[in-house]
Amino acid sequence: MADELDSVVSNILGQVWDSRDGKAVPSTADVKFGGGAVRLEATMLYADLADSTELAMNQDRRVAAKVYKCFLACASRLVKAEGGYIRSFDGDRVMGVFVGDCKNTSATKCALKINYAFLNVITPKLLARYETLRSGSYQLAHCVGIDVSEVLVVRGGIRNDNDLLWVGQAPNVAAKLSAIRQSPYHTLITEAVYKRIADEAKYGPNNEEMWEARSWSTGPVATVYRSRWMWTP
Numbered sequence: 001m002a003d004e005l006d007s008v009v010s011n012i013l014g015q016v017w018d019s020r021d022g023k024a025v026p027s028t029a030d031v032k033f034g035g036g037a038v039r040l041e042a043t044m045l046y047a048d049l050a051d052s053t054e055l056a057m058n059q060d061r062r063v064a065a066k067v068y069k070c071f072l073a074c075a076s077r078l079v080k081a082e083g084g085y086i087r088s089f090d091g092d093r094v095m096g097v098f099v100g101d102c103k104n105t106s107a108t109k110c111a112l113k114i115n116y117a118f119l120n121v122i123t124p125k126l127l128a129r130y131e132t133l134r135s136g137s138y139q140l141a142h143c144v145g146i147d148v149s150e151v152l153v154v155r156g157g158i159r160n161d162n163d164l165l166w167v168g169q170a171p172n173v174a175a176k177l178s179a180i181r182q183s184p185y186h187t188l189i190t191e192a193v194y195k196r197i198a199d200e201a202k203y204g205p206n207n208e209e210m211w212e213a214r215s216w217s218t219g220p221v222a223t224v225y226r227s228r229w230m231w232t233p
Helices: 002-014 052-058 061-081 103-129 131-135 169-178
Strands: 018-021 036-049 085-090 093-098 142-158 161-167 187-190 212-215 223-227
Touching: 036 061, 036 103, 036 169, 052 061, 061 085, 061 093, 061 103, 061 131, 085 161, 093 103, 093 169, 103 131, 103 142, 103 187, 142 169, 161 169, 169 187
Parallel strands: 018 036, 142 187
Antiparallel strands: 036 093, 036 142, 085 093, 142 161, 187 223, 212 223
């Protein structure tokens, strides 16, 4: 096996990238396994359920599974409803990809709709059904992070067992933003996203600013915008 792994790594390092520019979000079948890559500008959205380790450790696993499923089902439906593509699940987190001229506005509206669903649909129903969630130490919470950049999409793994890898700033920064806990601010976007969203996603019905700029001293970008607003789906 050691010799096999040595050969695998040598082959990967020796491959020349067969890259192409893309306009649409690729599926796994669209990217060649051996050296294939697609370049595109994409807005990446990560919706993350907070403190899932505590949920899994301290709640009945059947209850925890219901929480996961409710969150992922609602977030996924809203991503698709706003024109995004689901390309990854990671435990309690879902990744949505948006492309096109309105990708930043669409992703931002999606995040605000996820906030509505979590606060007004998911949480009330879960608390009404499970006494352990009402009285236990675990607090239902979530966060959505969004960033935009050029990304390189490649396939990683082995034949018959592989998935797309999204390489670039946006997927990494969006994931880090989704892990921030600043309740009641459940949506965080980068300055690059904020500058590209339409006014409908910046201002409320009475022209109120929906976003607050904050410095991110420990993050890879200097300024992020946070919001406590929600958008009715």
